[in-house]
Amino acid sequence: MADTVSNAPELAGKLPKPVFRDPNHHIKIYQGDCLEILAAIPPDCVDLIFADPPYFLSNDGITCHAGKMVSVNKGTWDKSRGLDLDHEFNRAWLAACQRVLKPNGTIWVSGTSHVIHSVGFAMQQLGMKLLNDISWVKPNPPPNLSCRYFVHATETIIWAAKNKTSRHTFNYQLMREMAGGKQMKSVWQIPEYISRRRQYVSSSRSCTISPSRVLPFIWNRLSIDRPHSINTSRSKRPTGIGILQTMPPERLVPSMLSAT
Helix, strand or coil: EEECCCCCHHCCCCCCCEEEEEEHHCCEECCCCHHHHHHCCCCCEEEEEEEEECCCCCCCCCCEEEEEEEEEECCHCEEECHHHHHHHHHHHHHHHHHEEEEEEEEEEEECCCCCHHHHHHHHCCCCCCEEEEEEHHHHHCCCCCCCCCCCEEEEEEEEEECCCCCCCCCCHHHHHHCCCCCCCCEECCCCCCCCCCCCEECCCCCCCCHHHHHHCCCCCCCCCCCCCCCCCCCCCCCCCCCCCCCCCCCCCHHHHHHHH
């Protein structure tokens, strides 16, 4: 979580000690129950949220990782508890995010078909304003081992504003420049990294992105959906930062930040 609330005196004694702090960039990352931490933050103080919620994929199925057939099970925290309870969970954390967003703040949420439709419906129930749904095209998705489905090569990212009256920020000219002089489409293809330094090459420019410079800006407040979480207990809903094959690439989040 970016240090957007460090000057709020009412937070004294409520937030835990940050597990990461970068005073030069005004960044703090907190570990703990995301709903408890959100409750300690004053309303209307956050500009932007990026969330990567649980996908509820641990259904005893199989997938391909590093050329081998492996189980999709990540833990009990990733198992579906049924449509009603899964949706109740999604609506709860979205409501907590909505409370802390500034009047013109926005939220980005990534997910597969297993969860993203519930997320979008919960946003509508809460009165959020749906701005765009981005299709993130994965350059090298794992093959479908059952040979009974299309390869799952995309994830959906919903971009929404706090409510219907929000006047969100959209950096149109910058997005047009990044798209080579044309209006940027809602289908994003993030080039694969070609070196250990995460150097990405596109038709218009090349850039080197260091994880230590980018990832601290991510408020991955629902990171229980990834094994890199420090504590995978569903009841505690810890937050954490890490780099895994299943996480969005590092250039995806800067694109979101640049847009808003």
